Amino acid sequence: MRFISVALAVAGKDLRSEWRGRELLPALAQFIILAVVIANFAFDLDLTTGPRLSPGILWLVLVFAGLVAFGRTFAAEREQASLEAMLLTPAGPTAVFAGKALAAAALLAVCELVLLPAMAVFLGSPLSPLVFATVLLATVGMAALGCLFAALAAQTRARELLLPVLAMPLWIPFVVVGGRAVQASMTGAPLNLQPLAVLLDFDVLFVVVASLAARFVLDE
Amino acid sequence: MPLAALAxxxxxxxxxxxxxxxxxxDLQGQVQRIFYIHVSSAVAAFICFGIVAGASLLHLWRGGLRADRLGRAAALVGLVFTVNTIVLGIIWAKPIWNWDPSQTWDARFTSTVVLGMVYAGYLMVRKFAPPGPQAMRLASVVGIIGFIDVPVVYFSVRWWRTLHPGTVLGAAGGPALPPAMLYTVFITLIAVLFFAAVLVAIxxxxxxxxxxxxxxxxxASLELAQSPGGPGERTSSLDWG
Structure with a gap:
């Protein structure tokens, strides 16, 4: 119970400071729109190629937006040296990590709410509830891993460099399964919920693993 | 030294x-001879990876330098064998599959590439983290999570599509290779694994x-700082004098 209240307090603190400062989200929204615009011109899309290529564009933009979002979660704490203060409290590193991951996942989910409509408008991607569900499910596991490696990279010299190198190989399962689910949904294949179940399995696995590992990463 | 010569x-x-x-x-001609080294390096790479994960776990559990040193050694050797496996696989695949991307990225190729990336990340964490216990702890976390991730990648791609030949050695009704090839496989495997073990030891x-x-x-620097007339002493006398 205490664990949950601490995690929620940390997540609330992160979201509140983002709401008051409004730094990360506007920048990320701009990043996403620009990426979609670049994809449109890079692939020279029309009505037939748009829907066919949009699953790939979706995952590419999502992965890079995730890297930016997760990189910032611990960078801000580091700049103000507030992470040490938080770890000095009796809160426990795992609860702090869970809170930060929760806040980062919420921020990325907001980014997705920008990304998917932007793709529908600019690329003509056919959206469906299944696409939203897939992307949201993938966000949970990606946030757990991304936050863990952001916390790890924040303690090193080249953190902007290290986070993509560490996080991207580990996100591949989400991109493989999620990519297939979005592809099937966008090309109008019959409804298949199996990829969602697999994504849920990955979420459970990586959330547990990341929470177990958080103690060693945040142990200053 | 004699072990290296033996390897x-x-x-x-x-x-x-x-x-x-x-x-x-019969079917593939001379190119098929890549198979022996390709498979043996893949086995060596995956065993090294297991050693990295085991050493990481041991380091996080018990601490100490020895497990960490083993992890460092196995990661570097494993990276070499992973690259070797991938390069040989590419050379072999070119005439056989003609490098069609939809056929190339099958489960084993993808998971081996991810394996190489995880090794590289493991070594990179060591390079960029502040040296000492922190670098060891952070790298151990990467080693363990990477170990969990590689099979997940394998199965998620396999569930999607795969092209590699099925298990040749463990097939039902005995191995599907002629005896001469089988002996070569085993001798090569033993030779490569021994070579890998010697490399890890070195x-x-x-x-x-x-x-x-x-x-x-x-x-030495601690001693120098503490010794009378050492730099530590002089700085302090300068400061206060």
């Missing part, structure tokens, strides 16, 4: 068997000497 001799024997003893493949020694040197340097 090289083993590789030479394996090479002779691959090119002189093993029969030519690397372990290099890391051990590096640790010793760092410890000596730290002790």
């Amino acid at each position: 090289v001799a083993g590789l030479l024997i394996a090479g002779a068997m691959i090119f002189l003893y093993a029969p030519e493949d 690397r372990y020694r290099i890391e051990w000497e590096r640790d010793e040197k760092a410890a000596r340097a730290a002790a």
Whole structure:
């Protein structure tokens, strides 16, 4: 119970400071729109190629937006040296990590709410509830891993460099399964919920693993 | 040293068997001879990866330098064998699959590439993290999570699409290879694994000497700072005098 209240307090603190400062989200929204615009011109899309290529564009933009979002979660704490203060409290590193991951996942989910409509408008991607569900499910596991490696990279010299190198190989399962689910949904294949179940399995696995590992990463 | 010579001799024997003893493949011709080293390096790479994960776990659990040094040594050797596996696989795949991307990225190729990336990340964390216990702890986390991720990648791609030939050695009703090829496979496998073990041992020694040197340097600078008339003493007399 205490664990949950601490995690929620940390997540609330992160979201509140983002709401008051409004730094990360506007920048990320701009990043996403620009990426979609670049994809449109890079692939020279029309009505037939748009829907066919949009699953790939979706995952590419999502992965890079995730890297930016997760990189910032611990960078801000580091700049103000507030992470040490938080770890000095009796809160426990795992609860702090869970809170930060929760806040980062919420921020990325907001980014997705920008990304998917932007793709529908600019690329003509056919959206469906299944696409939203897939992307949201993938966000949970990606946030757990991304936050863990952001916390790890924040303690090193080249953190902007290290986070993509560490996080991207580990996100591949989400991109493989999620990519297939979005592809099937966008090309109008019959409804298949199996990829969602697999994504849920990955979420459970990586959330547990990341929470177990958080103690060693945040142990200053 | 004698072990290293033995490892090289083993590789030479394996090479002779691959090119002189093993029969030519009916379908694939000479290219198929890549198979022996390709599979053996893949096995060596995955065993090294297991050692990295085990050493990481041991380091997080018990601490200490020895497990960490083993992890460092196995990661570097494993990366070499992973790259070797991938390069040989590409050379072999070119004439057989003609490099069609939809066929190339099958489960084993993808998971081996991810394996190489995780090794590279493991070594990179060591390079960029502040040296000492922190670098060891952070790298251990990468080693363990990477170990969990690679099979997940394998199965998620396999569930999607895969092209590699099914298990040849463990097939039902005995191995599906002629005996001459089978002996070559086993000799090559043993030679390559022995070679990998020797490389890990050599690397372990290099890391051990590096640790010793760092410890000596730290002790020497501490001694210098504490000795009368040393830099530490002089600075303080300058400051207060």
